[in-house]
Amino acid sequence: MSQPYMFEKPLGLRDTLPQAQKEISRLEMIFQRELQRWGYDFIKTPALEYAETIGRASAIADNRLFKFLDAEGHPVVLRPDMTTPIARIAASSLREEPLPLRLAYTADLYRSQRKEGGHPSEFEQTGAELIGDATPYADVEVISLMMSLLEKSGLASVRLAVGHVGFVNAFFYDMVKDKAIVNHLRNLLYSKNDVGFHDYVATLHVTREVASLLNSFVDSRRMNNAETLQFLERLAGTSSTPVHSYYQNITELIHLLKLDNLDAQIDLDITLVPHLSYYTGFVFQGFGGKLGFPVASGGRYDDLLAKFNRPCPATGFGIRLDRLMSAITMPAAEHEKKCAVIYDRENAGNAMRYAAEEREKGRSVVLQHAEGIDTLETFEQQFESVTYFLERTETEE
Amino acid sequence: MNDSLITIAMPKGRIFGDACRLLRNAGFRLPETFETTRKLIFDLESEPFRFILAKPVDVPTYVEYGAADIGIAGKDVLLESGRDVYEMVDLGISKCHMAVAGLPKHQSRRPFLKIATKYPNIASDFYRKRGEQVDLIALNGSIELAPIVGLADAIVDIVSTGQTLKENGLIEYDRLLDVSSRLVVNPVSYRLKKGLIDQIVEKMIKATEGTKVGMD
Numbered sequence: 001m002s003q004p005y006m007f008e009k010p011l012g013l014r015d016t017l018p019q020a021q022k023e024i025s026r027l028e029m030i031f032q033r034e035l036q037r038w039g040y041d042f043i044k045t046p047a048l049e050y051a052e053t054i055g056r057a058s059a060i061a062d063n064r065l066f067k068f069l070d071a072e073g074h075p076v077v078l079r080p081d082m083t084t085p086i087a088r089i090a091a092s093s094l095r096e097e098p099l100p101l102r103l104a105y106t107a108d109l110y111r112s113q114r115k116e117g118g119h120p121s122e123f124e125q126t127g128a129e130l131i132g133d134a135t136p137y138a139d140v141e142v143i144s145l146m147m148s149l150l151e152k153s154g155l156a157s158v159r160l161a162v163g164h165v166g167f168v169n170a171f172f173y174d175m176v177k178d179k180a181i182v183n184h185l186r187n188l189l190y191s192k193n194d195v196g197f198h199d200y201v202a203t204l205h206v207t208r209e210v211a212s213l214l215n216s217f218v219d220s221r222r223m224n225n226a227e228t229l230q231f232l233e234r235l236a237g238t239s240s241t242p243v244h245s246y247y248q249n250i251t252e253l254i255h256l257l258k259l260d261n262l263d264a265q266i267d268l269d270i271t272l273v274p275h276l277s278y279y280t281g282f283v284f285q286g287f288g289g290k291l292g293f294p295v296a297s298g299g300r301y302d303d304l305l306a307k308f309n310r311p312c313p314a315t316g317f318g319i320r321l322d323r324l325m326s327a328i329t330m331p332a333a334e335h336e337k338k339c340a341v342i343y344d345r346e347n348a349g350n351a352m353r354y355a356a357e358e359r360e361k362g363r364s365v366v367l368q369h370a371e372g373i374d375t376l377e378t379f380e381q382q383f384e385s386v387t388y389f390l391e392r393t394e395t396e397e
Numbered sequence: 398m399n400d401s402l403i404t405i406a407m408p409k410g411r412i413f414g415d416a417c418r419l420l421r422n423a424g425f426r427l428p429e430t431f432e433t434t435r436k437l438i439f440d441l442e443s444e445p446f447r448f449i450l451a452k453p454v455d456v457p458t459y460v461e462y463g464a465a466d467i468g469i470a471g472k473d474v475l476l477e478s479g480r481d482v483y484e485m486v487d488l489g490i491s492k493c494h495m496a497v498a499g500l501p502k503h504q505s506r507r508p509f510l511k512i513a514t515k516y517p518n519i520a521s522d523f524y525r526k527r528g529e530q531v532d533l534i535a536l537n538g539s540i541e542l543a544p545i546v547g548l549a550d551a552i553v554d555i556v557s558t559g560q561t562l563k564e565n566g567l568i569e570y571d572r573l574l575d576v577s578s579r580l581v582v583n584p585v586s587y588r589l590k591k592g593l594i595d596q597i598v599e600k601m602i603k604a605t606e607g608t609k610v611g612m613d
Contacts, residue, residue, distance in 0.1 A: 159588045192483040195472075195579055199487075222595045267588055287588045292463020294585060 012113045012121030023325055024124065028106055030152050031126045031319070038145050040104035040128050045085040047108070051075035057307045058084040059277045064112045066121075078110035082127055083278075083301065083316060090131045091308035099132025099312070106321075120322060127298070129316035131305070136249045138315050139282045139300060140256040146286055146296055146317045147262055154328050155288040155295065159265055162253070162284045163272030165299070167246040171217070171235055174243060175210050185214070189273040194218050218271055225268045229254065232270060246281075253282065278304045282315065289327030295320055337384040338364040342373070347389035354387065402445045403586075403593055406465035408453035412578055415490035416469045423597075423604035445593075457482060457581060466586035467597065472576045473555055477516045483587060486580040486601050495519065497571040498562050499544045499551035510550045513543035520553040523573055541565045 009015070016024065032042070049055065051067055052075070060080040070076045079085060082105050090101055106126045113119040128145060130138050143160065150158045168189065172182040181204065188197040201214045213235070220231050229251060236247035250268070257263050274283050274297055281300030288295060298317025305312040339358070343351030348369075355367045366383070370390060373379045380386050407416055417432055426443060439448040451459055453471060457480035460468040468482075473495060475484060495516070513534045514520045524531045534549055541561055543549040555576055556562060556569065580601050587594055 157589055161588055192481065192584065195484050195487040222598065267591060287585045290463075292461065292583050292585050 010121075012119070014120055014122075020325065023328075024321055027153055027321055027324065028126070031106065031149055034149055034152055035104040035126075035128060035145075038102070038128075038141075038148075040102045040145075042104050042106070043086070043089065044105070045079065045082065045089065045107070047078055047110075048076045049079050049085060051077045054079060054084050054088065057087070057278075057304065059275075060111060066110050066112055079107070080111050081109060082107050082125065082318065083129060084304065086129050086131075086316075087301075087304045087314065088308050090129075090312065090314070091305050091310035095310060100138065101131040102128070103131065104128045123323075124321040125318045126321060127316060127318035129314060131314040131316075132312055133315075134302065134313035136252045136282070137256065138313075139249075140253055140260070142298060142315050142317055143253075143257065143282075143284060144260050144262060146284075146298060146319065147265065149319060150286055150288060150296060150324075153324055155324065156290075156329060158286065158288040159267065160262075160284055160286050161267045161269045161272050162282060163269050164246055164250055164282050165273055165279050166281045167232070167243060167250065167270060168273060170242040170246060172214075174241070175214060176204065176206060186273055189218070189271050190275060194221075221269050221271045225254065225263065225266070228268045228270065249281070274299065284317070286317075286319070289324075290329055291323055291327035293323055295323045295327050338366055338382070339385040339387065340366045340368055340380070340383040341387045341389065342368050342370050342376075343389035344370050344391060346391060351389035354389070401593075402447055403467060403590065403597070404447045404449060404465045406449050406451050406456045406459040406468035406470075408456050408469055408471070408578075409450050410453060412453060412469065412471060412491040413450075416488075416578065419488055419490055419601070419604055423600040454478070460581050460583050463583045463585055466583050466590060467594065468581045469578055470581055471555075471578050472574070473516060473519070475579060475581065476574075477518050479518065480581075481584065483582040483584060484579050485582055485598050486605060488578045488580055488601065489605050490578045492575070492577045493555045493557035494575050495553065495573040496556045496569045497523075497551050497553055497573065498541075498556070498567045498569045500566065501568045511548070512551055512553055513540055513549035514553040515540060516553055519573070523553065541567055 035042070048070070051065070055065055055067065055075070055077040058081050065080055066078040067075055086103055086105065090103070094101060104127065106124065108122055108124050110122050113121045126149070128142060130142050143162070147158060147160060165186075168186060169182060172185050173179070176182060176185075184200065185197065188200060197218045198215055201211050204211065206214075216231070217235075220228055223231060232247050232250060236244045238244070254263065254266075254268060257266055272283055272285065274285065278301045279299040280302040283299035284297065285294040286296035296317060296319040298315070300313070300315040302313040305314060341351050341355050341358075351367060355365045358365045368379070370376075407413060414432065417427060421427055425446065426441065431439065437450050439450070440446070441448075449459065449465055454474050454477075456465075456468040456470040457475055457478045459465040460470075460482045461480040469488065471491065475482075497512075510529070510531045511534060512520055512524070512531045513536050515536060515538070517533050517535050520531075520533055534543065536543060540552045540554045543552055544567060545565060551570060552567075553573070559569070562569065580598065582594060582598075
């Protein structure tokens with residue numbers, strides 16, 4: 001690379017200017033309050049982690065990690081997700097705490113991105129993890145919590161797609177009895193390539209019945225929830241197989257979401273397969289507003305804690321604040337209008353007292369000495385109101 | 398995103414005529430001037446559909462970012478761009494295939510083959526899987542020139558009838574994949590406008606089956 005310009009920043013990184021930062025703080029506050037009301041405790045983890053531990057367990061592709069050496073020569077990464085560090089904490093520092101654990105975070109994450117607009121390498125995420133509860137009731141809790149956060153953020157037409165990768169894996173394995181083929185089929189779902197899925201099924205050496213089941217599997221995305229449940233029931237059979245117990249979990253989840261009045265916003269889509277490879281059960285993505293990308297995602301990851309020597313079921317989600325901000329149409333909240341107090345040496349004491357009183361009332365007050373201002377008129381324009389404490393005249397405009 | 402309006406990105410150029418015919422078969426009431434207009438945005442009067450006319454390679458981009466809900470794009474373009482969109486229907490139109498081609502009896506003695514292409518990602522992937530090391534040269538058109546003037550040893554490009562290769566004295570060495578146009582959908586649009594989009598997808602599947610039967 002040639003010499004950077006003095007104002008340039010590394011690729012994919014950006015400054016957050018006051019207007020955007022206000023909106024972020026607003027969202028952070030709403031989320032923090034709501035997460036605490038649901039009984040979740042906030043934690044923080046370091047931005048740097050070892051590449052061999054978090055780097056490897058995080059399931060983010062190697063070429064998207066920011067990786068370098070620390071002062072002792074160990075390879076370290078900037079944390080690419082928060083679920084993995086939280087899993088580590090749950091398996092170590094919080095090992096003695098009674099389960100289930102309810103933990104929340106707001107943190108900057110780092111993933112190296114392609115050179116294009118709208119895909120920053122550093123972004124803020126708020127999320128929650130519910131650790132130690134294997135029942136579908138835990139999945140319902142995190143889904144309802146995520147929906148509640150999205151609704152409270154002001155996002156329009158919030159929708160949720162729910163799938164179950166455990167069901168997908170078990171069903172595919174029952175059909176083809178070959179792990180490599182299962183992986184290939186699942187990857188085609190992940191890459192959203194329905195055409196490729198049908199083409200690949202046509203090349204498999206399976207009975208006509210199996211091929212037709214696999215094909216209807218991917219086409220089931222176009223069904224409504226009731227049809228999807230019927231279809232899954234057909235696939236699940238009646239015996240005590242993993243597929244059948246996953247099916248029962250799905251039925252239970254949909255039933256509970258109905259009780260929570262969320263079913264109209266939810267699209268049960270068994271073909272939904274997200275990129276993070278540590279998911280084992282329910283997976284979901286949140287959508288809404290005017291953005292072409294999902295704003296939130298999550299799922300169950302029952303095998304991740306075992307990597308830190310504490311096998312334990314867990315489920316959770318993360319909301320991308322950068323994407324959420326772009327998806328919300330609402331103008332920035334206007335409640336934070338500022339006023340100014342302009343004073344001189346003679347009236348400093350009065351001006352300070354006045355400013356302090358106004359701040360106590362909850363107003364935002366800028367206290368500014370007259371001599372520090374270049375042009376009075378330009379300065380005044382930024383404020384809703386200006387109060388003067390100058391010489392003997394105390395005028396208010 | 399307007400909840401009741403569906404924006405469809407159409408590829409200008411080679412595929413456009415085929416795509417329009419298919420849309421009409423699927424029941425879209427496109428006006429007669431649709432093929433000749435120079436407008437880039439076109440709203441249907443009676444139905445909630447807006448068409449945007451884009452360069453074919455840009456269609457997946459419009460759809461990935463949600464500027465269009467749906468698009469019609471060639472498999473070549475989709476593979477090359479790697480955009481995160483649903484590839485829902487093989488429309489079976491504008492069929493061709495991607496191939497490696499070059500001069501007959503070419504025996505390169507170079508340690509690295511030089512490959513000229515409009516599709517550097519597809520070409521690189523193909524040679525990487527075969528374990529061959531090649532030098533890629535990205536060009537934007539008239540790829541057939543490259544081996545003739547000695548810029549490259551071979552080309553990776555789409556071939557429909559083979560006429561262009563023939564007229565320039567080139568032959569096909571390898572066939573990479575079959576290409577046809579696909580209906581692609583933005584993942585968020587799909588969730589927010591599922592009802593409308595599912596209807597379109599089903600109509601397009603029917604229309605595609607129609608053209609297949611008609612052609613046999």
